[in-house]
Amino acid sequence: MPYLSPADIRSKTFRRKRQGYDPGQVNEFLLIIADALAGRLRLNPDHIRTVRFAAVPNGYDPLSVDGVLHLLEFQVRNGIVPPTGLNSGEDLRARKLPRSGTGYDRAEVDAFIARAAANLDGRGSMTSTEVRNTRFSTTSGLLGKGYQVQAVDTLLDDLEQELRFRGR
Incomplete structure (x- = not known):
């Protein structure tokens, strides 16, 4: 396993x-x-x-x-934790998040991912603590206006772990 x-x-x-x-x-x-x-x-x-x-x-x-x-x-x-696969901003942007009628606001998540991707590429100072404390608004059921919560949370877990490994 x-x-x-x-x-x-x-x-x-x-x-x-x-x-x-x-x-x-x-x-x-x-x-x-x-x-x-x-x-x-x-x-x-x-x-x-x-x-x-x-x-x-x-x-x-x-x-x-x-x-x-x-x-x-x-x-x-x-202390074994497998790699996240988030070596660059391109790796982060390549993770496709499933859309949902209800879930996290897409515009907020997209803006955060853009900032996090720049950070992974060495342009920014985002920390693992900032990722852990990030909160997004939720949508109210408008078709396709949100991202699935669990998928976004999984991505945030990986991003937090990657930044922690990088000492941030």
Whole structure:
């Protein structure tokens, strides 16, 4: 299994079993791990190894969750985060965001991406903290006026991670 990026972790899903781990607890813990790999907080890798989840009907498959947690413990212990693929502004602009009737305002997102792309090309001083704290207005259902929220958030995760690696 390849290493997981913070964005991969945030969007991770698992098969369900008749009796399995509480999905809410698992998802909440995965968000903590994603933040740790993104450098937003410190997490003792032993905590990943020893975490316990409640068993619930129609929960996540324990074997699948445990396998991912084993990989993530190794990643956190060794500080392994896969590359983002955002080496230049061109790489950022090449990521196509799906449009949506509701979602983040396209004009705001496009302006931010233009500024971030220039920054990746050495023209600007954007920081990972600025990316993490960025907020966009949402659209009210007008056809095609927004970008899908999850896709934009995933792109912001990658951009934040890239800037953090660059020491910004």
